[in-house]
Amino acid sequence: MDAVVVEGLAKRYGSLQAVRGVSFRVRRGEVFALLGPNGAGKTTTVEILEGFRERDGGRVEVLGQDPRSRERAFRARLGIVLQELAVEPMLTVREAVARNAGYYPNPRPVDEVIELVGLRDKAGTRVKLLSGGQQRRLDVALGIVGRPELLFLDEPTTGFDPSARRDAWELVRSLSDGGTTIILTTHYMDEAEALADRVAVIASGAIVAEGPPASLGGRDVGEARIRFRLPPGSPAPELRGVAVRVEDGLVEVATDEEVAVLHELTGWSLEHHVELVGLTVERLTLEDVYLRLTATAPEVEASR
């Protein structure tokens, strides 16, 4: 059974159609990433799934229920990690986690959760004295304390330093390994690529592409880019039927037939004794695909 089923979801704010016919499914145990520019409708979509916002049209099923009911037992099966939502500033980390633990029928032990997000040293510190990164960890702790079956992560690593990000990713992976279904929204393409089984790109209130990150938008079969540097003073190579772009000694070749082009290129290199410094062959990155998909969509006013 699918954890989430969304069909033809629609939501309007005044004259702005924020979500227009969004459909997708999230399988149980899957990590599903929603990508899209600010105001594209991701937050609205997620908030409707969470039961926070009413929809205007379409069918939504979350863990087999309509989130509109806002049933207490249903909400106890969800975990929600949102940014920019305060926690009672005068409580300590442990008190804040313990308070929320009391809202769930079968919570994780409070100290275990604090340990899991790496806040053990701060357990007795008041929330208002935490740094930004520590507050985000607390957000995560509050999101997972109830042993959620479905976890919503809204830009969970924004503002993290690289090692904190790796820690957060490890945590997400271990939750996923434990069977938790995860819906992730993020601006970081590497994050989606590292964590998500499938991604959907949403732009102007509609889904413009969906699939595993490795093949999104046909990036696994499309054109490749060959890049290298030329030593100073070397002439640019002449290649048959392929456009060669040279900028400040950096050469970039875009082609569908990278094997043939590489063959020719390496032959030219040996023949002319010109080194191809830092030679790489790359498919489109997820970011390239994302920017292409979202560039055509006009920017929509922030819709929250």
Next chain:
Amino acid sequence: MRLAGVRRDLRLVARQVYYEQLAFWRNPFGAIFTIGFSVIFLLLLASSASARLRQIGDIRAVQYYVPGFAAYGVMSACFNTLAVNLVGRRETGLLKRLRLSPLPTWALLAGIFCNLILISALQVALLLMIGHFAYGALLPRNVGAFVLALAAGVVCFSALGVAVSSLLPNQEAAGPIIGIVYFVLLFLSGLWFYLPPRSGLARVADYFPVRHFLLAVQAPFEFQAKVSPWSFGDLAALLVWGAAATAVALRRFRWEPRHH
């Protein structure tokens, strides 16, 4: 089965009250503005020589101030502190976070209101004791009427606190706006000085709930033999204001910050 559910719900509310209390007492400004002010006002006014000797209306000044500041304490907690607090919680996203958690709305509200009742009761007890033991003020003769008047005030001013919070855009505006409205009404309503009934000022103040609350809390002390301890007219006015405020709160209450 049902009993177990009730017990679980009661425990949930008790926990909410516990954490509300923690947050309240750890915020020195909130605690001082709410509880400290009523006590300090009473001490200052009652300690001045004139207050000991002077009469307000037919009664000793101290006897006038004790119920007045008991009412003030309830209003500060239920209206002023609640409204500022709710705006702050809404704008920082605290309310939205709670809305997204499985905590039922009724349990959140029950926790908040029980917390206000505790704070109000503590203040009233403090003021009665200080008035009685330090300045010889009489305790209410009719405790039932006194408690009923306080309860009506809690209901009315909590509803007003929620309603006003739903109308204010942000934290920066909330403190000053609420403070000005509140103190002007307190002044008009005769908290600090005796306001003869049917005077021009009293007629204006009668349109607002503060004076009715002061009168309803003073009545059970029975300063004048001819005054009934049950001030039903004033209690009715409080309920009307409370009902109107509830209607506004139900229409306008928001869980999310405005800037989103």
